[in-house]
Amino acid sequence: MSNFTVKRFLTYFFRGLLFVVPFALTIYIIYVILQWLDGLIPVNIPGLGLLIIIVNITFLGYLASFFITRPFFELFEKYLAKIPLVNIIYTSIKDLIGAFVGDHKKFNVPVTVALNSEQTVLKVGFITREDLNALGLPGFISVYLPHSYNFSGNHFLVKKEMVHPLPMNSTDAMKFVVSGGVSGLEE
Structure with a gap:
């Protein structure tokens, strides 16, 4: 085989890999999650457990x-919040889920935060609270800065002057950050 044919073969192989691996991993992860959720309720019909959960x-x-049943849920949460360790876990999870899907979504204002005084190094983040006067920090806001290729991030309290709005929706901004800047921008 000539050197040209080997290079062409490798190019096609890596292009195929670039398509197959993300697709296969996405399908596999969705399959594993759905299978785990379906297995939470042991029934012999595939998919019925997931349907029951939904x-x-x-x-x-x-x-x-x-309004009639809401007080019972609020009372349950009130008692749950009084249990020392459960309080931390429950309220943290509830606030995190509420930040994405609740009535008071928090990750819907994408911004850049200047990481140096010259404002030459910027990081993409999301405003989570615009008023920190209760913490004795007037002129500061709360910004969440997610990490790339990870499901974690850092939370910073930043002077308002160091934060600038981004002209993009929050979904694209999160894709941009999590992918390390590879995706999330329209081509």
């Missing part, structure tokens, strides 16, 4: 929306 969660959301 229906029950929707029904609880429906009940929690009524």
